[in-house]
Amino acid sequence: MTDDVLAVHGGTPLQGQIRVRGAKNLVSKAMVATLLGDTPSRLFDVPRIRDVEVVTGLLELHGVKVTRGDDDGELVFDPANVESASTDEINVHAGSSRIPILFCGPLLHRLGHAFIPDLGGCHIGPRPIDFHIQALRQFGAIVDKLPDGMHLTAPNGLHGTKLELPYPSVGATEQVLLTAVMAEGVTELRNAAVEPEIIDLICILQKMGAIITVHTDRVIEIHGVKRLRGYTHKPIPDRIEAASWAAAALATRGEIEVLGAGQADMMTFLNVFRSVGGEFEITDARVGREGVSAQEGGIRFWHPGGELNAVALETDVHPGFMTDWQQPLVVALTQARGLSIVHETVYEQRLGYTDALNSMGATIQVYRDCLGGTPCRFGRRNFKHSAVIAGPSKLHAADLVIPDLRAGFSHLIAALAAEGTSRVYGVDLINRGYEDFETKLAQLGARVERP
């Protein structure tokens, strides 16, 4: 633990330019999809993050050859020799990510059986996988949950089916897509998630030869095909990382241009950012010509000076305010005048990190009630899933232990906004979803060091 600590000297506004690459929550799924093709796939702009390492390891164990392409961030996946891996080898990755669950459909199609290790991911609620298992069983899979992991077979193949998710789960929707594309017949999925990362995954599958229609009202129809080929794809940018840096600009009264960030998939965030009092400008890409250099587009975020405004917001499935944006933004809300209300409706336990902010001088109270919005699944169920943030608060340095990915980034922002030197323990967790965050912090003038 002692190596895994960052000393953060707060009080300096972050200023400068950084770049985001392909979205963590798309890239890892795009990598799993390569198993379905019978020719190599090529993925650009892949960030160096822990989840990519885990999925690379799992693909390699299953015989996929993963090599670097010519471009920085380009990976090539050759699935010519997909093969079984031993449970012991696979279990090396137990508890490291949520992505292994998405190997079910592709491995059943390629090998007729699959073994899935225990999942990891952020501890922000119980995160059951009942929708996944129910869906796989409806396709015809036999699923056994054993102490060493999950074993699956499909003795009679996988067949298209009609499904309705109890809640528009991102992972369960991806599970259905990755299974249905090569199942025999038609699958109709109701109450599907339609996050931009899912639409991008559908684009990839379509490039591979899949037939998928996204109807209105969260209905997705998939016509199974017998074979899929490899794809070439540039993923959508990471809108969670982009929003995290935006929140950092606001909380530290700085200015950060996030190159590569896209406006369309961040509209809901941008509206809230503006309501809080943050300013932003969409910086369009410019093609180079004689005398004028090419310039990548992005979004420039800044604190315009003066006071920030309190807001009420509710996290929700797309096109709502993303739950993954919540934790970094709350740090900025500690600096807004008045009472802000945050109702977290996606995860039951995603407000635990507020204790750390309170230890730094913030005033955040959490409640079991559904505050400030529509009643959600967690109301009256004993989950503290609403927060009231009173501001502005002067933050002071503290010793902090990072509990999960986004809370980790929020701890970091709080330490950067605070007066004095904080010690942030467990920072390696941040590498799970933020590429080279220490280099980027240095680029932005943050005063941080490994003590």
Ligand SMILES: CC(=O)N[C@H]1[C@@H](OP(=O)(O)OP(=O)(O)OC[C@H]2O[C@@H](n3ccc(=O)[nH]c3=O)[C@H](O)[C@@H]2O)O[C@H](CO)[C@@H](O)[C@@H]1O
């Ligand atoms: C790797 C990845 O892409 N992670 C994202 C993905 O997580 P993930 O795909 O795990 O999130 P889900 O959308 O599945 O989860 C949403 C809600 O559904 C519940 N649920 C889900 C599946 C299930 O079988 N049973 C069940 O009850 C969960 O406990 C949670 O309360 O979407 C979340 C919601 O946008 C994001 O916060 C995560 O960053």
Ligand SMILES: C=C(OP(=O)(O)O)C(=O)O
């Ligand atoms: C919750 C998150 O990720 P995961 O699903 O990988 O735990 C996240 O990216 O904030």
